[in-house]
Amino acid sequence: MRNSQHTIHTRLLALLLLTGLLLPSPLLAHGGVGLQHLNNVPAGPFRVYVWSDPEPPQVGEYHVTIALTENVEGDATGLAGGPVLDAYIIVELLHQESGATLSARATHDDALNKLFYEASFEPSQKGNWTVQVRIASPGCGPAGSVAAQQPASSAPPCEPPQVVSFQDEILPKAFPWQAVLGGIISLLLMAGAMLLYLMTRPPAPAESPAPGNGQRPAPAGGSS
Amino acid sequence: MNPLTKALLLSWDLRPEVLVPLILLAALHYTGWLRLRRRSDGRFANHWRLASYTGGILALALALLSPIDVMSGQLFSAHMVQHLLLMMVAPPLLLLANPFPTFLWALPSRLRASLSAAFRRLTAWLARDAFLSHGLLKATAPSSAWAIYVLVFFAWHDGNAYSLALRFPAVHRLEHFTFVGAALLFWWHVTAAAPRFHPKPAQWMRVAYVLAMIPPNMLLGVALSFAATPIYPYYESVPRLYGLSVLDDQIWGGLIMWIPGSMMYVIAALALLARLLMTAEHKAHSRRPHPPVMRLHNRADESRPTAVACS
Numbered sequence: 001m002r003n004s005q006h007t008i009h010t011r012l013l014a015l016l017l018l019t020g021l022l023l024p025s026p027l028l029a030h031g032g033v034g035l036q037h038l039n040n041v042p043a044g045p046f047r048v049y050v051w052s053d054p055e056p057p058q059v060g061e062y063h064v065t066i067a068l069t070e071n072v073e074g075d076a077t078g079l080a081g082g083p084v085l086d087a088y089i090i091v092e093l094l095h096q097e098s099g100a101t102l103s104a105r106a107t108h109d110d111a112l113n114k115l116f117y118e119a120s121f122e123p124s125q126k127g128n129w130t131v132q133v134r135i136a137s138p139g140c141g142p143a144g145s146v147a148a149q150q151p152a153s154s155a156p157p158c159e160p161p162q163v164v165s166f167q168d169e170i171l172p173k174a175f176p177w178q179a180v181l182g183g184i185i186s187l188l189l190m191a192g193a194m195l196l197y198l199m200t201r202p203p204a205p206a207e208s209p210a211p212g213n214g215q216r217p218a219p220a221g222g223s224s
Numbered sequence: 225m226n227p228l229t230k231a232l233l234l235s236w237d238l239r240p241e242v243l244v245p246l247i248l249l250a251a252l253h254y255t256g257w258l259r260l261r262r263r264s265d266g267r268f269a270n271h272w273r274l275a276s277y278t279g280g281i282l283a284l285a286l287a288l289l290s291p292i293d294v295m296s297g298q299l300f301s302a303h304m305v306q307h308l309l310l311m312m313v314a315p316p317l318l319l320l321a322n323p324f325p326t327f328l329w330a331l332p333s334r335l336r337a338s339l340s341a342a343f344r345r346l347t348a349w350l351a352r353d354a355f356l357s358h359g360l361l362k363a364t365a366p367s368s369a370w371a372i373y374v375l376v377f378f379a380w381h382d383g384n385a386y387s388l389a390l391r392f393p394a395v396h397r398l399e400h401f402t403f404v405g406a407a408l409l410f411w412w413h414v415t416a417a418a419p420r421f422h423p424k425p426a427q428w429m430r431v432a433y434v435l436a437m438i439p440p441n442m443l444l445g446v447a448l449s450f451a452a453t454p455i456y457p458y459y460e461s462v463p464r465l466y467g468l469s470v471l472d473d474q475i476w477g478g479l480i481m482w483i484p485g486s487m488m489y490v491i492a493a494l495a496l497l498a499r500l501l502m503t504a505e506h507k508a509h510s511r512r513p514h515p516p517v518m519r520l521h522n523r524a525d526e527s528r529p530t531a532v533a534c535s
Contacts, residue, residue: 033297039461049463069463079464085227113294114231115463178394197342199356200349 033065033116037131040069040078043162046087046135047071047078050166057170059126064091066106066117066133083115086138091119094130106133126172132165228465235294242288250281253323256330263329273321280318283309288400297390298462301476308480310400311377312488315407319415343419350421365422366413366433373410374440376402381444383455390458410437414492427500434493438486445482449475 034053041048049067066089070081089106106117123129140158254274261269286292287309296303328336350357362368379385380399389396414434416424425433454460454470464470 036461047463049461067463079460079469080467082467083228083231083463083465085231108231112235112237113298114235115228115298115465196346200342200345 037166062121088136256326277321283314304477311407319417324418369409376406448478
């Protein structure tokens with residue numbers, strides 16, 4: 001009985017500790033979408049924005065986020081066009097040293113912001129990579145394919161896909177110093193809480209000495 | 225529906241590292257609330273407090289999981305709504321529910337007793353005239369809390385700090401931690417929620433304390449709304465939405481900070497004033513002597529009924 005009670009208490013304490021540790025995590029924020037490579041670059045009927053994540057890029061994980069807006073004629077700022085949400089986008093990674101390629105379709109499904117497109121890769125080699133983004137107009141199918149260039153008879157002819165590219169260096173996997181730092185801070189916080197507890201702990205009650213014959217207190221009013 | 229609006233409304237980010245703690249916090253509070261309600265007359269675990277706490281949790285969820293969070297990287301005005309929820313809506317709602325005792329009641333009796341004892345010891349230690357305890361009390365006193373709140377509020381809306389937060393997720397996290405931390409400290413003194421280590425400020429002091437936040441808030445709102453150039457260049461590197469230019473978006477953000485932001489403090493001050501007046505009225509009623517009982521022969525019209533009063 002006592003054992004089961006102890007187990008329940010231990011579990012509850014663990015739950016409390018977990019809550020305490022997780023308590024700050026609701027405040028986690030996004031920050032940005034990564035490092036920006038292309039900002040408001042005109043490409044045919046589009047203006048293109050491209051970011052890559054994580055930062056710095058590392059072997060094993062690489063995300064390319066793309067945003068498209070309409071390229072409005074006569075707009076000097078390039079900010080007048082609304083977002084293009086139904087383009088067909090293929091992202092291709094080319095390793096410059098080995099010639100290896102990786103290809104993926106960028107979609108809204110993978111993107112957090114559903115106005116953006118995202119393609120994810122797992123590059124296995126460090127070094128310089130060329131990232132090529134092929135954009136086909138809405139309704140023009142797979143970007144770059146010949147079949148895609150044959151639209152329905154009533155639709156206007158498809159323009160060739162727009163291609164924008166940039167270079168990025170993918171680094172070897174780094175030591176997870178952020179996680180280590182987080183762990184050290186958590187340990188310091190726990191040590192601080194423990195210290196505070198010890199500092200505020202009441203002193204142990206002093207043991208009262210055994211009454212001896214010769215140490216009897218005098219009766220109230222004094223003794224004669 | 226407009227495809228742009230539809231895409232925006234679908235941009236929810238239900239991150240488990242946010243959802244799980246929010247659910248845990250809610251579960252802990254509701255368990256305590258139910259227990260406390262069963263054991264008391266409902267004074268400490270009433271429906272108002274439950275609604276307030278739920279509102280606080282929902283405000284946090286809305287700020288951190290909904291499209292508001294996702295859009296804050298594209299629209300300055302959406303980011304200001306997020307800051308408003310994190311600093312001026314969620315913390316006062318959570319603290320109005322006085323959640324600390326309720327959390328304690330969610331625990332088994334032995335654990336509750338030992339935690340309460342630990343807090344009593346902490347209070348006793350803070351009352352001691354030691355350097356550390358004295359410093360800690362001073363640092364969390366109402367005047368310091370106000371200063372910290374204003375400092376955090378202004379510092380993170382500086383162009384460079386704000387751009388850094390948008391650029392680096394770790395800095396953005398730090399921004400949110402400091403916002404909510406400073407806001408909880410500030411609203412803790414306003415709501416007088418437990419645990420209390422400082423003397424409870426008088427009601428009129430609390431009204432003045434809340435109203436003192438309006439000028440800094442207005443100052444920032446006005447500065448943002450009337451700036452001739454964009455203060456946050458980050459927004460020039462993302463696609464614009466609904467034809468809103470960077471400057472127009474900044475004006476809207478400033479207005480959100482200025483008007484609804486200031487309204488939050490006005491509402492809090494009005495609520496405190498109403499409570500102050502109610503308390504004063506209650507005191508006046510309780511102190512008012514009974515009306516003198518008129519003897520029958522002194523009354524002008526003996527046929528009319530008289531109030532039954534004790535002599």
